[in-house]
Amino acid sequence: MQWIRLAGRRATQLWCGDLVVVGGSLGGVAAALSARRAGRRVCLLEAGPTLGTELSAAWSTGLPDRPLCQAIRDDTASRGAPADRPVDVVLGTLAVDRLLLDTGVTVLVCARATRLVRDRRGFLAGVEVAGKSGRQVVRAPCVLDATAGQRLARRALGSSARPLRAVERRGYMVGLTVPAEGASWAVPSSLGVLGGRVEAVPAAWPGEALLRVRLAAAGLSETVLLGASLHAVTAVVAWLRQHVAEFAAATLVDVSPGLTEEASAGAAALAVPPGLGLAVLPDTPDLAVRLDAAEGLGREAAAATRRLPRLDAAPRQCLRTRELAAAPEQDLTAVRLAPALARLHEPCDVVIAGYGTGGVFAALAAAERGVRAVVLDAAPVPGGIGSAGRIHSYYHGLRGGLQDRLDEAVTGGGSALAPKVRGYHPVARAEVMTQALQHPCLEVCSGHTVFGVVREGTRVTGVLTAAADGYHVFPCQVAVDATGDGDLAAAAGAPMTLGRDGDGFPQPYSYTPSLMRQGELGHHNFDAGWVDPTDTLELSRAHLEGRAQVACRGPYTPERHYCTLASIIGLRESRFARGRVVLTFDDFLEGRGFPDTVCSAYAHHDNHAMDYAEESEWSRRHVVMFGLWRTLWHGDVPYRALLPRRLDNVLLACRALSVDHDLHQLLRMQRDMQVIGEICGVAAAEAAIQGIAPAALPVEELRPLLAARGIAPRPPRRAADLPVAELLGKLAGEGDERGLAMWRLSRSAKAVDWPAFLAGTADPNARFCGAIAAALGGQAGPEVVAVLQEVLRSRQAEPVLGLKSPQRYVVAALALAEIGAPGIAEAIGPMLTLELPAPTLLLLLRALGKAGQPAGVGAIRRFLAETAQHDFPVALWGGDPAHPTAFRDAIVIRAVRSLAQLGDTSEAWRLDALVDHPMLLWRRHARRVKGGA
Ligand SMILES: Cc1cc2nc3c(=O)[nH]c(=O)nc-3n(C[C@H](O)[C@H](O)[C@H](O)COP(=O)(O)OP(=O)(O)OC[C@H]3O[C@@H](n4cnc5c(N)ncnc54)[C@H](O)[C@@H]3O)c2cc1C
Structure with missing residues (x-):
């Protein structure tokens, strides 16, 4: 070395x-x-x-x-x-x-x-x-x-270092009763278990147990031991379920993320x-x-x-490196680090940072093309969110490529570990991926945190990691960023963004425990709060707060308790790299094709935000005003969205690919990330073989390689691409068709004779939806305004336009504010009461700023004064209504912003309490607003 x-x-x-x-x-x-x-x-x-x-x-x-x-x-x-x-x-x-x-x-x-x-x-x-x-x-x-x-x-x-003699790894079993003193079973020597016996001890709850599997460890690395022990536990459980009566109906819920080490006697x-x-x-x-x-x-x-x-x-000799750094808003003291020793590894063709959802597929695809690749990850098992993160179910996304083969193996493996699983078995997935990664072309290093790179010009020539034995440098020809957070690209200096434009918040994160429900292995996916996951202090806080949310969900009983906690936190959204193209939701809805399309993605606008006031105008319209949250869509992904700007030899094989915040809500599902991982693996390998940078790889050469693996885009389709008359006909309908017609009509509102349409339409639904589309399309004549004002005046609440849409009269108010209809601020003012939930209040506060009418100032100030003691509790997605999250800070900042839009800064003092908020996202947002207020 x-x-x-x-x-x-x-x-x-x-x-x-x-x-x-x-x-x-x-x-x-x-x-x-x-x-x-x-x-x-x-x-x-x-x-x-x-x-x-x-x-x-x-x-x-x-x-x-x-x-x-x-x-x-x-x-x-x-x-x-x-x-x-x-x-x-x-x-x-x-x-x-x-x-x-x-x-x-x-x-x-x-x-x-x-x-x-x-x-x-x-x-x-x-x-x-x-x-x-x-x-x-x-x-x-x-x-x-x-x-x-x-x-x-x-x-x-x-x-x-102290040499090891053995390690023990534990499996959490449900449906297995063992006596207080434990029980043991002989297992075949082919399973590689030390002493040929495994033991089980009771767990905390009746009918649950911990299986103890010991392995010889002498001379083996941490990565090898993690892989071998995972294999041993799953093989032992599969064997016991087949051969030992007590195990026949038992479920392996999870495998311990950590090992118990036994040192050699002579250490x-x-x-x-x-x-x-x-x-x-x-x-x-x-x-x-x-x-x-x-x-x-x-x-x-x-x-x-x-x-x-x-x-x-x-x-x-010193390597000059580029490394991740703390957010400036953390206000941390600057220090100087002394030069540090690092182990310099042999150069390889491709380094893949992260063996999560996308990374595993990148690694396998690269290895199958015969290049030498190194795979680095901090987590103990491969598979990312789907295995260590315990989100073990597919949700939309498109099939194709290597995943179909691996999924089959995971399904088979899962049925050997449990009688009934919701989705797939996360341990089976981890095991199948661990085995698959044992490829002669791959070197896998678990327990390695990527924190920097060596960069020469526009190329990353080495990747830096920190592991239990210190620092490492992995020289490479091509680097694949599959960290989910874009850590490698960010360290290398690619331009990155984080969160939505409104306040810089990414989607909420989840903290996911596993549980058994009616004999079926499952998980509890609830949103725990917000975090900037790119910061050490913040991520640490999020882990502790996520667990505090788990703690709230008691009391726990033998019938109702969690079994284990996910070992990686459920981050829906983190940084996005700015690529050579930035893909938007509009690209999908307009069915835009690209000369370098490599695959398609498929899902709905799965945004867990509750506060659409802070989302983009596009998103607010799509979800709140057209009711399209659930609408499924697919679209093209160009190769350039996988290539970060300013770097020629880096590929993005994860959710940090080049999309905007809106499209990310759709383009992040596991299947799609797996396909994108595979594409990056093929492209990285091909570039390495040809001795060129991936950015120089002609897509015409890449596409046949992908097609041979079963990866091909679905032809794009333009949403609601119908003649105007047909679109108008759909306004009387329901659901997606109506919402998409509203969306398309708002874009071609000039082509419609709205007074004639409204005069000739008796159906109140069609009139209301048409008026919304016309107003948002800039065609707010008196007839349109009259329809909206009537809905507002009559406080018509139902039927709402879709999931996450507020009452109809609120939508009418938002549309009227959007066009600055006379008197709308006076109309919205009295609506600002605690009878409405915080997300709706946020929308209305925003609307007052947008309307630009002086009456808004008094309304907002009165509201702030009257609600000074209120927390504005909201249950997050999947959250527990008994333990809601306070939206007070969001309300205050939004109110101050709207007042600033109206030329009033008298309430800006309220930001003083937020500029040192313990949460980085709030602190950053409050400072920016204060700076602009
Ligand atoms: C709570 C939640 C629920 C979801 N529900 C679904 C669903 O039901 N169905 C669905 O299809 N999709 C779902 N998704 C979306 C989907 O699971 C993710 O978007 C997708 O798995 C992300 O894949 P990835 O490869 O980008 O990241 P990950 O799978 O998170 O992989 C990233 C890997 O990189 C490693 N890593 C990170 N940083 C570093 C570093 N600096 N150094 C070394 N290693 C690092 C991590 O340990 C991890 O192994 C959900 C996501 C979340 C968070």
Whole structure:
């Protein structure tokens, strides 16, 4: 292995305090709590998403009799878990979160500690971490290493990594009853299980159990162990379900994201010289011993008094890198990172960042063309949202390509693991993909977070990752960004956007637990809130808040509880790259074809937003005024939408492709991402074979390769492409046809004699829908206005135009405001009451700004004064009405914006409370509005 140095660079300080505990193991948690209780400012850092990792990731539920474990047990019992059984994996995870947050420990998850940081004099000054904001520093004079195998301290002190003897991985079984002392079964040696036996122990709930599968680990990498243990668990379950009566009706719900490691007997002990400010938890399998030591170490953590040893003897040659960085609105202190050592890998043809939904297909397609590819991902299993994210069902999207073959294998694998599954089995998917990735042309590296690149001109020539053993550089000819978030393209400097134009918010994210419903394996997909997923602090907050939402859903009972939590968060939307073409929803509705079309996509405008006031004008019309939320559509995807600007050899094999926020609501489904992944894999391989950049690859050469794989676009179709008379005839109808006719008529409103149409039409539905289309099409004559005013005056509410459309009179008001109809502000003013839900109030506030009438000022100010104490609660999509989300901030900012449009800044002071909002998205939005107000 060759080493290279990453050049020093500017970065930001994530946190500053007295003690950093690295590793969210139970020992790390105990140490953090004890130090915090002793008055220290403590930060607990964890590379994965959860804390108390023995319990939350490796699912070791038999906790010793120690204060931390008792506190966890008490908390889970308070939520309904049986007190006399092992701790529940989900509730135990929530309990650890609560203990830490209640005690005031700063928690950062999905932030990988990579090395110790020293100050100018050589004393310990904290830890460098890598995450969604690239490399940052967590500053403190004391560091406690609570990682498995003391990895951080061993590297810092030049001690070799502790060799492993075995690992254990657990499977969560439902429909399996085992005695309190556990049970075991002999399994064939061909399954590769250590000792030829597997054991099961009871889980927290009756009729549920945890299967323990052990494997020999000597000399094997983390990636190999993750793959082999996943295979072993699924193979064992399939075999037991066939051969052992107790298992016949049992379901494998999930496989633990983490492994329990067993060190070799002869592993050298690590001696940490005193005075460095560095402490380590003892490396023993006895959790009670680790917890006892942690309590003491937490209290005693002492600041550095001796210099850290310098170890690296790498060549002086420095790589200049481009890396992700924190959002400026986080207001973090700037710091300078010293040059860092990185392992330099052999050059490969293609690097694929991310083995999620699109990435797996990119990797397999590239490998099938015979190029050498490296696949890098932070998550423990491949498959992304569909496996680790537990969204195990297809929703629209088009078939074709490699997915049809893999789907068959997943279906077969799933039926071997469970009697009944809603959608496909996420573990079967992970297993099928893991096996498929074991291709001789592929090198897969799990546990690698991509945070930067080496760029030469317009080419990415290397990809940087952070892993448990430090930094890595993977030189490549072509890079494929399949991170979902566009991390690679963003780090490389491609222009990116995030969120909608109105306020910069992406769609809400979900936090998805798995559950059994009436004997069927399923998942609970509910929206948890908003996050800018491209920022380390924000993503960490979102994980904790997502879990807090899960915690709200109690009390839990034997009949109604979750089994496991998704190990990646459900991000619907993140960055989009600006490609050589930016695809819009209009392109789909107008049936636009492209000279370089490579595939089609298919879905509806699946936008989970509740507040259409902040969506684009197009979206507001489409959803609110034409009632078209559910309408299915398909359209062409050009190759140029997969090529980010300013970079010649990067392809976008994920939802970060070049679309606008509106089209993204449609163009992100799993099937479509799989096809797009496959296209990128073929294009990357072909470019590498020809020695050219993917941007230079002629589409005429790509298309036959795709066609041979069963990937071909569906011919585009122009929506509601009918003569005007027919369109007018559809206004009396319902649903999609009516909505699409309204949409098309609003675009060709000039071609209609609206007074004649309205005079000759008795049907009130057709008159109303026609008047909306005419008004939005700029043809708001007196007859049109009269129809809308009548609906408004009579407060006609029903029938609504579609899902997510408000009452008809609100739609009429919005249309009248849109055209600035005289007196509309006076009419809307009295509608601003708490009788209407917050999303409708937002629409009306926006309409007042748009109408531009002075009466709007008084109406908005009165509304703000009258509702000063109100939260504006809204249940998010799939959310729990008992635990709604407050829309107050949205209301305030929208009101201030509308007032500003009306020339009134008297309420701008209300933004002062929001410009330092704890959520980045609000803070950023409030600052922008304040800057413009
Ligand atoms: C809650 C939710 C529900 C949905 N419901 C459905 C549905 O029912 N049906 C449907 O078809 N679609 C659904 N979708 C949409 C669809 O699942 C996603 O849009 C699609 O899976 C995204 O694929 P992707 O490859 O872009 O990202 P992902 O599948 O998320 O893959 C990204 C991969 O990159 C890795 N990664 C990310 N950043 C880094 C980094 N910096 N370094 C290394 N690795 C990294 C991740 O670990 C992950 O493995 C849903 C999406 C969500 C979030």
